[in-house]
Amino acid sequence: MRGRDDEYAKFVRARSLALLRSAYLLTGDQHLAEDLVQEALARTHRAWSRLRETGNAEAYARRTMYHLQVSVWRRRKVTEVLPGDLPEPLDRHGHDDAESIARRMTVERALRSLSARQRAVVVLRYFEDHTEVEAAETLGVSVSTIKTQTTRALERLRKLVPELTDFRTTEGTGR
Template identity: 40%
Template sequence: MDQREEQEFAEYFAAKRDSVRRTAYMLCGDWHRADDLAQTAFVSLHRRWRKIRDRAATDAYLRKTLVRASIDESRRPWRRERQVEELPEPAGQGGPRLDDQVATREDLLAGLRGVPSRQRAVLVLRYFEGLDVSGVAKALGCSEGTVKSQTARGLENLRKVLGGLGEEVDSRG
């Protein structure tokens, strides 16, 4: 790339870095993995920067690359193990009840981690990135019907996971 193209990419990177990182975090629920996913997406974009003819479609390309990187990473065998911040408390010990707490962002992120990666990608793109059904279909390279069904299943799974979080807290209290 020549110096002008490098400067264009540097400006684009500076403008989009934080929003791409936040989207990556919503996809995976871990800031370290989000940094890795964002870096993977930007490296891929940098490699193809010269070939991009329609600069208006750059955001869509970057978003699609980010989602695909997230899905690919979630399929890796070492990602099937889940790490938790704290060990679960034995039943019968006092703790906060879910109905006494205000729903927090952490609850939502914990719920999203319990949803399969493709459904999570659809939910994040639809409800956090604000894309419509056709935009999500383009970003994921699938049909609008698939987006609709994955949205419905994803919301159903998210409700189950969030309901399960409430049952866990209720059983302790």
């Protein structure tokens, strides 16, 4: 039992930050992202004995995160606005780069303006680098839904953030 817990703790230390980044992109809120990761890791722990043998622990945790978030999106909506933001990143000299901060904030605001499903598709396809088929399987929808949501999301992002017009989809390649 001790070795199992040690392996799980090592997994959590190694992958929590990456899971948190994905969760933040899905939720748009640091606290909700932390809750999402915590719940996904709790479920991963319950399945740990079979996951550690197959080496699929991170895939299981990510899939659990996406399914939990889809469940949240399907619930009745109650508008909640939380004022907190992440601290601003520093440039390589330890100073704020106003231009990159403004660009990041613009992109974050644009991502938050997408529908929940569109945001999930963008995160899966372009942040997590999943294929259309993998994204469809993760979200439990058809590949055509992924293609439609991707197209609509990118159109909206390009409209809100014109600098993204150079960003092209790789349609037809499955990536």
